[in-house]
Amino acid sequence: MNRYPLWKYLLILAILLAGLIYTLPNFYGESPAVQVSPMRTSLKADTALLERVNNTLKAANLAPEMVALDGNSVKARFADTDNQLKAKDLLISGLGEDYMVALNLLSRSPQWLTQLNALPMYLGLDLRGGVHFLLQVDMKAALGKSLDAATGDIRTALRDQKIAYTGVNREANLLVIKFRDADTRSKGEAELKQRFSDYALTATEAGGEFLLQAVLKLEAERRIQDSAVQQNLLTLRNRVNELGVAEPVIQQQGADRVVVQLPGVQDTARAKDILGRTATLEVRMVDEEHQLSVGSAAPFGTEMFKDRSGNMLLVKKQVILTGERINDAQPGFDNRSNEAAVHINLDGVGARKFKEATRENVGKRMAIILFEKGKGEIVTAPVIREEIGGGRVQISGQMTTVEAQNTSLLLRAGALAAPMEIIEERTVGPSLGADNIKRGFDSTKIGFIMVSAFMIIYYLMFGTISMLALAANLLLLVALLSMIQATLTLPGMAGIALTLGMAIDSNVLINERIREELRMGITPQAAIHAGYDRAFGTILDSNATTLIAGIALFMFGSGPIKGFAVVLCLGILTSMFSAVLISRALVNLIYGRKLRLAKLAIG
Amino acid sequence: MEFFKIKKDVPFMSYGRYTTAISLVTFLFAIFFLFSKGLNFGVDFTGGTVIEVHYGQPADLAKVREQLAQTGLADAQVQNFGSSRDVLIQIPLKQNIAGAKLSEQVITALSHQEASVEKRRVEFVGPQVGKDLVENGALALLLVSIGIVGYLWLRFEWKFGLSAIIANLHDVVIILGFFAFFQWEFSLSVLAAVLAVLGYSVNESVVVFDRIRENFRTMRKAEVTEIIDNAITRTMSRTIITHGCTQMMVGAMLFLGGETLHYFAMALTIGILFSIYSSVLVASPILLLLGVSREDFIKPEKTEAEEVLP
Numbered sequence: 001m002n003r004y005p006l007w008k009y010l011l012i013l014a015i016l017l018a019g020l021i022y023t024l025p026n027f028y029g030e031s032p033a034v035q036v037s038p039m040r041t042s043l044k045a046d047t048a049l050l051e052r053v054n055n056t057l058k059a060a061n062l063a064p065e066m067v068a069l070d071g072n073s074v075k076a077r078f079a080d081t082d083n084q085l086k087a088k089d090l091l092i093s094g095l096g097e098d099y100m101v102a103l104n105l106l107s108r109s110p111q112w113l114t115q116l117n118a119l120p121m122y123l124g125l126d127l128r129g130g131v132h133f134l135l136q137v138d139m140k141a142a143l144g145k146s147l148d149a150a151t152g153d154i155r156t157a158l159r160d161q162k163i164a165y166t167g168v169n170r171e172a173n174l175l176v177i178k179f180r181d182a183d184t185r186s187k188g189e190a191e192l193k194q195r196f197s198d199y200a201l202t203a204t205e206a207g208g209e210f211l212l213q214a215v216l217k218l219e220a221e222r223r224i225q226d227s228a229v230q231q232n233l234l235t236l237r238n239r240v241n242e243l244g245v246a247e248p249v250i251q252q253q254g255a256d257r258v259v260v261q262l263p264g265v266q267d268t269a270r271a272k273d274i275l276g277r278t279a280t281l282e283v284r285m286v287d288e289e290h291q292l293s294v295g296s297a298a299p300f301g302t303e304m305f306k307d308r309s310g311n312m313l314l315v316k317k318q319v320i321l322t323g324e325r326i327n328d329a330q331p332g333f334d335n336r337s338n339e340a341a342v343h344i345n346l347d348g349v350g351a352r353k354f355k356e357a358t359r360e361n362v363g364k365r366m367a368i369i370l371f372e373k374g375k376g377e378i379v380t381a382p383v384i385r386e387e388i389g390g391g392r393v394q395i396s397g398q399m400t401t402v403e404a405q406n407t408s409l410l411l412r413a414g415a416l417a418a419p420m421e422i423i424e425e426r427t428v429g430p431s432l433g434a435d436n437i438k439r440g441f442d443s444t445k446i447g448f449i450m451v452s453a454f455m456i457i458y459y460l461m462f463g464t465i466s467m468l469a470l471a472a473n474l475l476l477l478v479a480l481l482s483m484i485q486a487t488l489t490l491p492g493m494a495g496i497a498l499t500l501g502m503a504i505d506s507n508v509l510i511n512e513r514i515r516e517e518l519r520m521g522i523t524p525q526a527a528i529h530a531g532y533d534r535a536f537g538t539i540l541d542s543n544a545t546t547l548i549a550g551i552a553l554f555m556f557g558s559g560p561i562k563g564f565a566v567v568l569c570l571g572i573l574t575s576m577f578s579a580v581l582i583s584r585a586l587v588n589l590i591y592g593r594k595l596r597l598a599k600l601a602i603g
Numbered sequence: 604m605e606f607f608k609i610k611k612d613v614p615f616m617s618y619g620r621y622t623t624a625i626s627l628v629t630f631l632f633a634i635f636f637l638f639s640k641g642l643n644f645g646v647d648f649t650g651g652t653v654i655e656v657h658y659g660q661p662a663d664l665a666k667v668r669e670q671l672a673q674t675g676l677a678d679a680q681v682q683n684f685g686s687s688r689d690v691l692i693q694i695p696l697k698q699n700i701a702g703a704k705l706s707e708q709v710i711t712a713l714s715h716q717e718a719s720v721e722k723r724r725v726e727f728v729g730p731q732v733g734k735d736l737v738e739n740g741a742l743a744l745l746l747v748s749i750g751i752v753g754y755l756w757l758r759f760e761w762k763f764g765l766s767a768i769i770a771n772l773h774d775v776v777i778i779l780g781f782f783a784f785f786q787w788e789f790s791l792s793v794l795a796a797v798l799a800v801l802g803y804s805v806n807e808s809v810v811v812f813d814r815i816r817e818n819f820r821t822m823r824k825a826e827v828t829e830i831i832d833n834a835i836t837r838t839m840s841r842t843i844i845t846h847g848c849t850q851m852m853v854g855a856m857l858f859l860g861g862e863t864l865h866y867f868a869m870a871l872t873i874g875i876l877f878s879i880y881s882s883v884l885v886a887s888p889i890l891l892l893l894g895v896s897r898e899d900f901i902k903p904e905k906t907e908a909e910e911v912l913p
Contacts, residue, residue: 126863134732136729136731266722268706268707268725269704269707272704272707421729422727422729423728423729423731423732424727424728424729424732425706425725425726425727425728426724426725426726426727427706427722427724427725427726428723428724429657429721429722429723429724431657431721431723432655432723432724435861436861436863439859439860439861439863439864440860440864442855442859443852443855443856443858443859443860443864444852444855446855446859447851447852447853447854447855447856448852450851450852450855451848451851451852454847454848454851455848457604458604458844490863490864491792491795491867494792494856494860494864494867494868497852497853497855497856498799498849498852498853498856498871500852501848501849501850501851501852501853502803502806502849504845504848504849505806505845505848505849508841508844508845508848509810509841509845512838512840512841512844515605516837534817537813538809538810538813541754541758541809541813542805542806542807542809542810543806544754544758545751545754545755545802545805545806545809546799546802546803546805546806547802548747548750548751548754548802549747549750549751549798549799549801549802549803550799550802551750552743552746552747552750552798553743553795553798553799555743555746556739556740556742556743556746557739557743557791557795558736558739558791561791561792561794561795564792564795564799565795568799603604603605
């Protein structure tokens with residue numbers, strides 16, 4: 001009765017073997033590495049890049065332990081951080097602007113394991129060190145921006161159709177369009193209804209004026225907010241690329257939040273500067289009709305801004321383009337004058353608008369204004385020489401190469417669709433990370449040894465079997481975590497220790513049950529059978545309740561707590577498997593064939 | 604080896620009145636401290652900035668405080684953290700200071716004073732986040748409770764679900780009471796521990812309940828109290844050993860896991876100790892009070908309903 005068919009043994013063996021293979025990479029540790037990846041999507045990391053990296057390193061007599069192509073990047077592993085840093089500097093100067101060179105850690109596990117997709121566990125920021133930011137997107141600002149744009153568009157539309165209006169104003173979330181009489185209003189309403197389907201229109205009268213009120217429809221509002229977050233995610237991704245971080249995480253969290261995790265980054269001031277740069281770009285025309293008088297207010301329809309050298313310029317309020325329309329910006333040189341220049345590439349809509357604006361304004365100056373925290377600064381205000389079509393724009397004149405680089409970086413990193421604010425920061429230094437790993441590992445190890453020793457002394461052979469099952473549980477849990485590349489955090493390590501402590505419960509239940517059955521005087525074989533059989537229902541129930549808690553933690557927890565929850569849930573599953581199946585297999589293997597079993601070594 | 608060789612069933616249920624009274628008193632004390640002292644919520648919930656720094660030699664806290672006061676942070680709390688070289692600085696949330704930039708200002712100020720200072724950890728939590736965490740924590744607690752009651756109802760009977768959850772929420776309140784009394788910091792990881800305890804200590808009740816259900820089937824002539832007494836007595840050995848083992852693991856974390864895991868392990872320790880008590884000596888008396896009976900499990904045979912065929 002206590003025998004397993006051969007296939008069951010083989011299955012268990014196969015699972016344990018797989019567990020061993022996927023656990024192995026964790027034992028090899030990590031080495032410092034350098035990761036080279038292309039900055040732009042048009043560039044690919046290929047064998048040519050691999051060759052270049054190899055040659056650059058060889059020329060400087062740096063011997064990497066390994067250089068390989070991995071996904072869309074080339075990684076080179078070194079024996080120590082000295083060589084790693086040297087290699088980084090070399091590669092930055094050797095490969096130029098098009099590639100990002102970042103420091104990273106790479107597993108030392110052999111090639112065949114990596115080919116099996118067996119990777120070490122992914123360590124969370126509290127274990128490897130780094131920065132975690134939670135950013136809140138200012139949705140009110142995103143909506144306001146789109147309402148402002150609509151105000152301008154409504155004016156143009158009414159003017160185009162020659163419908164007389166006396167004013168278009170924005171009052172908080174409401175756009176109010178004023179007409180002279182009901183007739184023109186109904187004409188205007190028909191026109192706007194057709195063109196601005198995102199807005200709900202209502203006609204009212206107040207103070208002898210005929211008004212049309214436009215409110216954003218709910219689904220349009222949602223769409224605007226969604227695209228604002230998406231745009232910000234994209235922008236953040238570009239900006240983080242400029243930072244040179246090996247494995248950044250940039251994700252949306254909830255409706256209006258963004259998580260940014262930068263492993264290994266210690267210079268938090270710079271990271272915040274680059275991320276928190278709530279810059280938006282606008283292209284407008286410089287107002288040359290009015291004289292600028294110091295101290296007086298700007299004339300109606302214009303605003304005053306400083307440029308980089310501190311001179312004031314009058315700029316029209318009407319916006320030609322915003323930064324969202326810029327696809328790419330690169331520093332370079334003017335073909336004719338050989339001056340430093342910035343080459344800008346606009347998207348389709350941007351190209352059309354830009355063409356119109358330049359055609360109408362040849363000989364005039366346009367201003368590119370960077371808004372940071374509500375304050376605008378003119379990045380550059382070049383003169384328009386000719387109509388510019390095709391979306392390729394060059395800005396040159398009075399720029400040094402460094403300025404050209406900075407300007408292009410600002411333009412390229414793009415504008416955020418809505419400002420963002422850092423609402424949470426967690427920084428962990430590398431030494432604390434290393435300490436945390438050691439502490440987590442030590443407490444698991446000591447706990448495991450104590451529990452094992454106790455089980456063996458108390459239950460003898462059955463205790464030994466329980467201990468082996470517990471070890472198998474640890475193996476499978478680590479293998480699973482490595483396999484799904486779940487993030488291991490310090491609470492996650494605590495979760496491993498805790499699930500091990502809890503997993504022993506199943507074995508204690510079984511062993512106690514067997515003892516009890518023996519006391520009632522049944523034969524050892526029958527006692528084993530009854531013990532496992534009866535304990536199973538209890539094991540199932542008690543694990544299910546813990547699983548419920550684990551799932552709730554996963555659903556509502558954030559960051560490190562989620563890590564704990566993942567480990568808890570997986571640990572429950574592996575512990576059921578190992579406590580019931582693996583320990584049973586061992587018991588069957590040892591006792592199953594003994595027909596005349598008189599006594600069990602169960603203490 | 605065997606610790607518990609109990610020949611006769613211990614009449615636990617006859618002590619029911621006393622044990623419930625003891626629980627009630629502890630529970631009321633916990634509630635009292637929760638209201639009079641309140642929980643010492645960590646930065647996760649209140650918002651604010653926590654900076655942990657490490658010095659090359661034992662740090663002079665007075666000098667650190669002085670430097671911070673000069674930076675305009677007179678209300679910063681400065682204390683040692685784990686060792687004399689590690690210093691924890693807590694700065695409450697303030698309106699006029701850009702929270703996100705604060706940590707750099709502090710580190711720069713401190714490094715002027717003492718070059719060996721090393722940044723170990725920075726946590727800044729804005730006010731919006733803390734509120735969300737409290738809400739999510741409460742929601743998780745509610746969901747776990749409902750989930751457990753639901754599961755036990757399905758597997759056993761509503762009386763079991765109800766008494767188990769009462770016993771375990773009582774554990775949770777007592778853990779919180781301890782944290783309020785000693786003013787230990789209540790952080791996110793402590794909340795995780797509390798929720799884990801909720802799931803874990805229900806285990807305990809489940810094991811006893813399982814035995815009670817089994818006894819209803821096997822001990823046909825016995826009284827309900829006898830059945831419960833027998834179930835508790837026979838699972839006692841397992842209870843102590845299991846919790847002992849779990850406690851060994853948790854104890855390792857308590858002493859070796861460092862400051863971060865210390866209170867996490869502390870919450871678990873209290874939870875484990877009280878869950879032994881409550882699941883045996885609180886859940887079962889409540890079960891008795893709710894009037895559990897054999898009929899809850901062994902349903903009188905139903906007469907087959909006649910089938911109506913088209």
